[in-house]
Each structure stands twice: as structure tokens, then as C-alpha cells.
Amino acid sequence: MLDVFDEAMQPLGVRSREDVHKLGLWHQTFQCWFVRRIDGVDTIYFQERHESKADFPGLLDITAAGHLSAGETLEDGAREIEEELGVAVPREALSYAGCKPYKYRKDGFIDREFCHVHYYVCELPLEAFRFRDGEVSAIVLMTLADARRIVRDAEATAPAVRAVPERGERRDIVVRWADLVPHEKRYYEAAFDEAERLLARGRADFSAT
Numbered sequence: 001m002l003d004v005f006d007e008a009m010q011p012l013g014v015r016s017r018e019d020v021h022k023l024g025l026w027h028q029t030f031q032c033w034f035v036r037r038i039d040g041v042d043t044i045y046f047q048e049r050h051e052s053k054a055d056f057p058g059l060l061d062i063t064a065a066g067h068l069s070a071g072e073t074l075e076d077g078a079r080e081i082e083e084e085l086g087v088a089v090p091r092e093a094l095s096y097a098g099c100k101p102y103k104y105r106k107d108g109f110i111d112r113e114f115c116h117v118h119y120y121v122c123e124l125p126l127e128a129f130r131f132r133d134g135e136v137s138a139i140v141l142m143t144l145a146d147a148r149r150i151v152r153d154a155e156a157t158a159p160a161v162r163a164v165p166e167r168g169e170r171r172d173i174v175v176r177w178a179d180l181v182p183h184e185k186r187y188y189e190a191a192f193d194e195a196e197r198l199l200a201r202g203r204a205d206f207s208a209t
Helices: 017-023 079-085 144-152 185-201
Strands: 002-005 011-015 026-038 041-049 064-067 095-106 109-121 136-143 158-164 169-175
Touching: 002 017, 011 017, 017 109, 026 079, 026 185, 041 144, 041 185, 064 079, 079 136, 095 185, 109 185, 136 144, 136 169, 144 158, 144 185
Parallel strands: 026 109
Antiparallel strands: 002 011, 002 026, 026 041, 026 064, 041 136, 095 109, 136 158, 158 169
């Protein structure tokens, strides 16, 4: 069950997740992008959605994300990180980038979200991740510059590292725009802009700017 809202983010009550996406009702989500500067190069982490997922199976998505259930706070939403990635991140280590409205529509599915976007400057090795809930199949790391390039040019390719730590797997792959969950390109561009700002300044809190 999810809290639902009007376009001005005024509460309207509680509805099932099925109704929310069938009727296109506004609801809240928690999102967290993991980023890191490695040898002076800005990088960003994507999760690979499990092949069993109903929506966008096998595609690369936000590092950790999920719906806020009815009555949950942003602090509660941070549970998504450990549930999906198997790493515990203190809430105070996250930088909040604000609430972003987001819309997506496909056949029989209407998504209208108030996305509470966070960033985490990750210094964990890839081997630290563990995928235990069947939602994520791998973690993928690429440079921010390469991520921008494939978002801007659907024909471009980018090198990346794909890791499945519990299996001891780590290999180089090639990523294209078609491999990403088809969020709006301006969403990705804004996410990458904010990641660059954060890495340039250190772990500053976006809400203070």
C-alpha cells in the first residue's frame, strides 16, 4: 500500500501499488545513486535489474531505489540500500538532492513519482555488495563521462565493469543506451550533473544549496 498525492503533493489517501500504476497516481520513491572518484575520474554505479523483474528485467538502473510504503519516511526508505545491495549505509552518510517529479508511461503502466533523490560517496570495494532479495543481479561501474555519452548518443558504446561478488565474478562489458532503464534523458543528465557537483565538493549536503 502506498500514500498517494495530487500534483501539488497534497495527500489524497492510500492505494495499492497495482492501482497506483494502473491509474497513474502520484506516489513517493526513494532513490540513491552511488558515486566515487577513482584516480581523479568521476564514476557512477548502476544496478542490473534481475531477469525475474516484471519491469525492465536485465537493464541498468539507479544504484538503489524503491517505493515508500504508506506511512514511511525518507529514513525508512534508506532500507532499500541494504535490501537491494547488501551493504549498510548510515542515513547521515547520504546527501539529499531534493524531491524530483518524474513521469513515465507504457502500455498498461503509468508511473508518476515524487522521487526523493540521494547520493552516497561510496568507498566500498565491489566485493562488498551482496544481492539477497532477488531484485538485483549485478553491480555495474562506469565513468560519468561514458554514462553521459551513451545517454546523449543512442549509437555510442561505453566500457564498464560488471560484478557479481557472491559468485566471485568481475568482468569488463560494453554498455549502450538500450541497456539502461529508459528514464527520460533529462533525468539522467540532471543526475549526472548533481553527481559531479558532489564529487567536486566532497560529501556536501545538497539541501544546503
